[in-house]
Amino acid sequence: MASNRALKVADRIKEVVAAALETRVKDPRLGFVTLTDVRVTGDLQQASIFYTVLGDGAAQADTAAALSSARGMLRAELGHALGLRITPTIEFIPDGLAETASAMNDVLSQARKADEELAKLRKSAKPIGEADPYKKHE
Secondary structure: OOOHHHHHHHHHHHHHHHHHHHHOOOOOOOOEEEEEEEEEOOOOOEEEEEEEEEOOHHHHHHHHHHHHHOHHHHHHHHHHHHOOOOOOEEEEEEOOHHHHHHHHHHHHHHHHHHHHHHHHHHHOOOOOOOOOOOOOOO
């Protein structure tokens, strides 16, 4: 589990990088980026920044290239904003959130279809034995 300080630094990194992407990075390849999570190692020397991009595969590849080329400038921004002795190295990782959500929606739709089929079978089902399976003492 990450320390409280590492969590605070991760939140601050997310804020600083998001602001810098919005105002400082002027790369036309940069698409509509959303930073989803930032994870920092315990010694605060490495930061993994997870992001999603709105668009197709080409937009995602262009955004990955733009983020890679802006990494040095963003690290310098972090150095100024964080005030740590060692500025963490940053790594951008595409978040698989969209693919996971799509797979979950597919599984849920399959479950709905199976439930509908089961409901249809249940309506036309008849007991194997007598209608009243309990013995009656007369």
